[in-house]
Amino acid sequence: MPPRLNLLTSTRSIPYRPKVQAQWLARPTTRAAPWQSRAYSDSKDPPSADRSKRIESQPLPHISEEAAKIAEITGTQGPDVNKGTPVEEVVKGDKEAEKKLPKVMQDALKSKANSPPKGSRSYSTTTTPIGGNGGGNGGGLDMGLVGFNPPFTTPETPGLKFGMPTLPLPKDGHVKHRYDPVVDQVTNLLMRHGKKSIAQRDMALILQHLRTSPIPTINPSRPLLPGAPPPSHLPLNPILYLTLAIDSVAPLMRIRSQKGAAGGGVALQIPVPLGQRQRRRAAVQWILSAASKRRNRGSGKGSFAQRVAEELVSVVEGRSSVWDRRNGVHKLGVSARANVVLPRKR
Amino acid sequence: MPSPICLRSLSQLSLDRAANVSITSRTLLAPQTACFSTSAARYAAPPSKRKGMVAPPKRGERTLNVKKGRKAPSADTGKRPAPGDRKAMRKRIVLTNDNALEVSSLKDLDKATALSEKNEGQVRGLPEQVVDALRAVEAFKTTQGWSLFRRPATLMRKETIQLAKLLKEVEDPVDGQQKKTLRRVLSGDRMSGKSTLLLQGLAMAFLRDWVVINLPEAQDITNAHTDYAPLPSSQTQQYTQDTYTATLLSQILKANLKFLEATPVTTNPPLPLPLPAKPTLKHLAELGIANPEASWPVFVALWQELTQPGHPPIMLAIDGLSHIMRNSEYLSADVKPIHAHDLTLIRHFVDHLSGAKPLPNGGIVLAATSQSNAPTSPALDYCVQVAEAMQSHPDNIPHWNPYKNVDQRAMDVLKDLLVPGSGGAKGLDVIRVGGLSKQEARSIMEYYAESGMLRAKVDDGFVSEKWSLAGMGNIGELERVSVRLRI
Structure with missing residues (x-):
């Protein structure tokens, strides 16, 4: 059966990107059911229809019934009148018609979940990672899940000494990428005077501290990345804990000061977007400088590592000053966004 | 009362350099002041401050820095910890992690099954009172x-079962005659689990209601951080360490409280202080704890009591053996180094290790060596090497390097290690702590995974990968590569 009305052309005015959901988001699994209600309770004609005997004074029938009648006359198949008319669908996108809807429907339209909550920004201050490091759980944060399905084995090929490798190749198969990228990067940033083994020891101590510290309480005003696991999962997966803390405070842009561009000796501040690795680097530098200002509690080798770990915990709990720093950069970036020079389109 | 002439001559005495130079030059020196006079200094003008000398800024204080290009993050400006914090942090022992998952299949050791051979290759939990006792004797290391x-x-590994067999041998001797005293030195590579094996031995002894005396760290006894005093009436001069002995007594009391409370003092020990009426061993130990100056006689008296017939066997243990096989850091009155064997506590231990004094009720003397904190002791190294060679390849015994200095006292103590023969006959032997087998590695890694500390599927390939990375199953390295996330 063809659709009752050819409404698709009007409802598809909003651009729709059929992008694969790369990340797990806590969304309700039930989808909104199609509109099933009728505008009136009875299947018969509306009561106003039989007030007058004259055809021209009778009110117009309902839009679906009219379409059905026209279809009957022209001999084509019209909409099924037994199913009622989806008024929302008809008026969708038509501002004039929406204004004239009954108040109930207008309220329902206003309270639709797709409109942002009051007081929220019209722009996003977070990004979702694209593609990347996910092995088996489809990009985004590496939840550290262990796959218990046996890997796909290629059939035996005669003539091979060791057989074909099992697919997919393991994440840590390459010697240069065998460790987690975040852990690798933070280790290198922890390194002083080229002493990598000391940095690696510090990294291990940081992860151990994250693993033994109590479950963090998330500050709702300082939300973590969307798609983050519940806080009770974090201590058992310290690498995820670390990644989440760093990615949550990572700035989206840096401010480049262009000398002489503004005139009058003032530097023009231009926001420049950062790549994922650059964003992480900025966040880690902030966290390390905040950690070095903390009060030193222990002595000996692990004291800096411990302060870094405490700073990471306070980032996740929303207490850290790094958040203010990130927000400051974003604020400056928003106020200077007019200075962004986009390439001219032809 | 000195005479006035005497005083006057003293006031005119000149001690400065001018007294030694010739008269002419003395008269040329401008201010002629008496040596004891303070008036010149008092009436002198205050020294003018040199310009441009400003005190350096305090640590952590921000100063105006107008130089360009100094944006590098400043060095560590964190505040210093409060006094005492550092040591507390360093010595802190945490035995629980609330985030780790409870392992449902974990069974505890108990008195009946502690020495059973069925435990081999299994991970067993330590019951709570044993954990308290082990904590009291400082068996856990940071x-x-x-x-x-x-x-x-x-993990009850092969060597643990070997030790359990020794405990069983002491408890019921085969031929029904006198109780045995077994002496063992634990040796092995770095991080191979020597101290943990010692801890397992202590735990089994606690479970079997033995009396446990543990010297937690030999370095603490010989590194001259505690007071010492010569012991009167000793032929070769010996030295007591009163504070350390008092601490040791309190550890013994805390760990063996049940036995010491229940046992009355039977002998009449010569003590400098009176005991209460109807004394128990607990009162005796408390006397030594409260009066450190009497702690050594109290320790001797307590040992005398413990070795009375009918009392339980004794587990005597030390960690870090090479620290006591050399000169200690203490100096004698004529500024000569004191040999560690001249400290009374060490002498007591070493006498039992060498077999000079047996344990009348039976028992085990355990000494763990260390590879990471071990001063050179050629005698100990040689004896351990020879004993290991006699166990593994008896046709190729190493020889003493004549260019090394031999510590004859240490060599005398360990000479039983050089006697050819198998373990039971010799009395003193080594237990070589080697790598885990793959089954043992698998069982401990399954425990890691069940605790949630290891996020991987534990299968044969994974186990043998980690086992190889850990140097053929060295347990410390295995823990490092699988749980500690140490890259």
């Missing part, structure tokens, strides 16, 4: 990974 798991548990 470098061990107890803080990662829900509660302390150990």
Whole structure:
């Protein structure tokens, strides 16, 4: 059966990107059911229809019934009148018609979940990672899940000494990428005077501290990345804990000061977007400088590592000053966004 | 009362350099002041401050820095910890991790099954009172990974079962005659689990209601951090360490409280202080704890009591053996180094290790060597090497290097290690702590995974990968590569 009305052309005015959901988001699994209600309770004609005997004074029938009648006359198949008319669908996108809807429907339209909550920004201050490091759980944060399905084995090929490798190749198969990228990067940033083994020891101590510290309480005003696991999962997966803390405070842009561009000796501040690795680097530098200002509690080798770990915990709990720093950069970036020079389109 | 002439001559005495130079030059010197006079200094003008000398800024204080290009993050400006914090942090022992998962299949050791051979290759939990006792004798070390798991548990490895057999041998001797005193030195590679094996021995002894005396760290006894005093009436001069002995007594009391409370003092020990009426061993120990100056006689009296017939066997243990096989850091009155064997506590231990004094009720003397904190002791190294060679390849025994200095006292103590023969006959032997087998590695890694500390599927390939990375199953390295996330 063809659709009752050819409404698709009007409802598809909003651009729709059929992008694969790369990340797990806590969304309700039930989808909104199609509109099933009728505008009136009875299947018969509306009561106003039989007030007058004259055809021209009778009110117009309902839009679906009219379409059905026209279809009957022209001999084509019209909409099924037994199913009622989806008024929302008809008026969708038509501002004039929406204004004239009954108040109930207008309220329902206003309270639709797709409109942002009051007081929220019209722009996003977070990004979702694209593609990347996910092995088996489809990009985004590496939840550290262990796959218990046996890997796909290629059939035996005669003539091979060791057989074909099992697919997919393991994440840590390459010697240069065998460790987690975040852990690798933070280790290198922890390194002083080229002493990598000391940095690696510090990294291990940081992860151990994250693993033994109590479950963090998330500050709702300082939300973590969307798609983050519940806080009770974090201590058992310290690498995820670390990644989440760093990615949550990572700035989206840096401010480049262009000398002489503004005139009058003032530097023009231009926001420049950062790549994922650059964003992480900025966040880690902030966290390390905040950690070095903390009060030193222990002595000996692990004291800096411990302060870094405490700073990471306070980032996740929303207490850290790094958040203010990130927000400051974003604020400056928003106020200077007019200075962004986009390439001219032809 | 000195005479006035005397005083006057003293006031005119000149001690400065001018007194030694010739008269002419003395008269040329401008201010002629008496040596004891303070008036010149008092009436002198205050020294003018040199310009441009400003005190350096305090640590952590921000100063105006107008130089360009100094944006590098400043060095560590964190505040210093409060006094005492550092040591507390360093010595802190955490035995629980609330985040780790409870392992449902974990069974505890108990008195009946502690020495059973069925435990081999299994991970067993330590019951709570044993954990308390082990904590009291400081058997847990800060470098061990107890803080990662829900509660302390150990892998009963091959060497542990070997030790359990020794305990069984002491408890019921085969031929029904006198009780045995077995002496063992634990040797092995770095991080191979020597201290943990010692801890397992102590735990089994606690479970079997033995009396346990543990010297937690030999270095603490010989590194001259505690007071010492010569012991009167000793032929070769010996030295007591009163504070240390008092601490040791309190550890013994805390760990063996049940036995010491229940046992009355039977002998009449010569003590400098009176005991209460109807004294028990607990009163005796408390006397030594309260009066450190009497702690050594109290220790001797307590040992005398413990070795009375009918009392339980004794487990005597030390960690870090090479520290006591050399000169200690203490100096004698004529500024000569004191040999560690001249300290009374060490002498007491060493007499039992060498077999000079047996344990009348039977028992085990355990000494763990260390590879990471071990001063050179050629005698100990040689004796251990020879004993290991006699166990593994008896046709190729190493020889003493004549260019090394021999510590004859240490060599005398360990000479039983050089006697050819198998373990039971010799009395003193080594237990070589080697790598885990793959089954043992698998069982401990399954425990890691069940605790949630290891996020991987434990299968044969994974186990043999980690086992090889850990140097053929060295347990410390295995823990490092699988749980500690040490890259």
